[in-house]
Every structure is written in C-alpha cells, then in structure tokens.
C-alpha cells in the first residue's frame with residue numbers, strides 16, 4: 622500500500638502536504654487505493670450495512686440569501702410551500718412502512734415556522750418511538766434547538782459550508798457570519814444532538830487549501846455525521862455560470878474523512894448522485910455509509926430546488942444498486958456508535 626494511504630489509515634491523520642497530494646493527484650492507482658482502504662474501513666465499522674434516512678423537505682421558505690442556493694429568499698421564480706402537520710406525518714408513515722427508521726426534516730431557515738415544528742416533532746416521536754428524528758433547519762436560537770431536542774429530535778445537520786472565513790464571506794451575504802454557524806454547531810453539541818457538518822466541493826472560489834481547512838475543522842469538531850456534496854449551479858443564483866464541483870474530488874473527501882473518522886455517518890449525497898449517474902453507489906464504495914431517499918410529496922419536489930437536476934434517490938433503485946454490490950439495508954435507526 623502507498624505510504625500516504627497507510628499513514629492516513631494507521632494514524633487517522635496526515636500532514637497538510639499529504640492531504641493536498643491525495644486531493645490533487647492524477648495517479649489513478651493511488652486514488653483507487655485510497656477508496657479501497659476507506660471502503661474496508663467502512664466495512665469494519667458497519668459491515669456491509671448502509672443506513673437509510675427518509676428525507677422530508679418540509680419547507681422551502683428561507684430568510685437567508687446564500688449566493689449559491691436555489692431557495693435563497695431573493696429568488697422570486699419558485700413557488701414557496703410549507704408542509705402541514707398532516708402532510709409531514711403521512712410522509713413519515715410512508716417512510717416507516719418502507720423500512721425507514723430515521724426521518725430527516727429539512728427546510729429553509731425560518732425560525733418562526735420552525736417553532737411550529739416543536740409539537741410535530743413530539744408527535745412523530747410518540748407515534749414512531751423506534752425511529753430517530755434528524756432536523757436540518759439552519760441557524761436557530763438556542764432555546765428553539767433545546768425545545769426541539771426535548772420534543773424528541775435526536776440529530777441535527779448544519780453544514781459549515783466552508784471553513785475558511787474569507788471564502789465563507791464570498792458565498793454568503795454580509796448578514797451571515799461564519800462565527801454564528803460555528804456557535805450553532807457548538808450549541809447543538811451541548812444539547813447532545815448527534816451533530817452533522819460538512820461543505821460543498823467545488824463551490825466558487827474554493828481552493829485545495831480551503832478543503833484542507835475543512836478537513837481540519839471536521840477533525841477538530843469530530844461530528845457524528847459529515848455531509849459533503851459537489852456544488853451544482855442553479856440558474857436563479859449569482860453563481861449560475863460557475864462550473865459544478867467534481868464528483869471525483871467529492872468521493873476522495875469521503876475516503877479521507879472515513880479514514881480519519883471511521884465511525885462517522887457519511888452519506889453518499891443526493892448532490893453527488895445528481896451529477897454522476899452511478900454516484901450513489903460509487904460514494905458508498907468510496908467509504909460513505911448512508912443514503913437518503915426522498916419522501917417529500919412529489920408535487921413539492923421541484924420547488925425544493927437547491928440546485929438543478931436534483932436526484933430523488935428512489936428507495937427501490939437504491940436497494941437494487943446496493944445489493945448488486947453485496948450491501949444491504951434493514952429497518953435500523955443507524956445511530957452514531959462510538
């Protein structure tokens with residue numbers, strides 16, 4: 622095995638120079654080794670089981686204006702919606718009967734509507750007590766994070782988007798600061814949420830050294846979940862004409878982070894499968910261990926367009942691909958297990 626991959630596996634770390642080399646190399650056999658080693662490490666942690674999460678995109682109303690995002694508040698070209706309690710519960714019902722034991726409620730950042738989710742989370746928790754609830758609702762006040770946690774939410778995803786503060790400022794309006802994002806992540810941890818962070822790969826102005834900063838931030842925070850996907854341009858944003866991020870580089874990051882944090886829950890993201898036809902399974906073969914099929918009612922899916930060409934990761938398709946590679950799923954919460 623190449624020394625770089627071996628050191629990364631054994632020490633769960635590499636100096637910056639080694640990380641840059643793994644991210645930038647043209648040496649395909651080195652990249653294959655990296656992926657294989659990460660795949661073996663995932664199998665040591667999880668066997669050949671892949672955890673499923675049922676994604677419910679509950680609202681595309683957002684107060685933020687992130688320059689890359691299709692549901693940014695200044696985009697007047699989309700129909701805004703928020704699912705009702707009844708709609709959310711019926712999504713859960715459908716997901717549960719398909720064998721899903723984690724519901725992910727994701728939406729734009731909108732604290733006043735998020736407040737309305739407190740009783741809904743409690744109801745989901747009471748109705749399906751053997752299932753986990755993950756939230757992904759952006760930056761909220763501490764007391765709301767706390768209420769949602771008490772109501773029964775187990776996990777929270779809040780991507781840091783980029784670890785470099787200057788880069789963060791280039792991707793976000795002046796009203797958003799990286800400090801707030803990081804403060805929220807620490808609050809979530811304090812509330813004992815299983816916490817997820819992550820970044821886009823190939824977002825405008827990104828450099829390899831910023832990705833190394835992302836890796837270092839993740840290494841320091843040691844999140845239970847890591848969400849990473851390629852940037853994909855959206856026509857109604859400032860970044861419409863920027864190229865999409867690389868699927869290949871995204872997968873290398875899954876591999877590197879798998880070797881650094883063997884037990885972390887790392888999804889093979891929808892964004893990856895949106896730009897690479899067999900991206901879902903390739904992500905798993907590069908060390909990811911989670912897939913998130915979409916359970917949003919079909920009539921709202923187009924309106925939840927973070928980026929263009931978004932895949933739905935339909936469950937049957939996912940299961941077929943996985944079993945062809947010897948992987949399996951089962952009704953399982955798939956909690957982080959140290």
Ligand code: 5AD
Pocket residue numbers: 689690691780782820821850851852853854855892927928
């Ligand atoms: N391309 C890829 N990912 C995006 N996200 C938002 N807009 C885009 C885009 N254009 C991701 C961000 C955010 C998550 C909900 O979706 O990382 O945290």
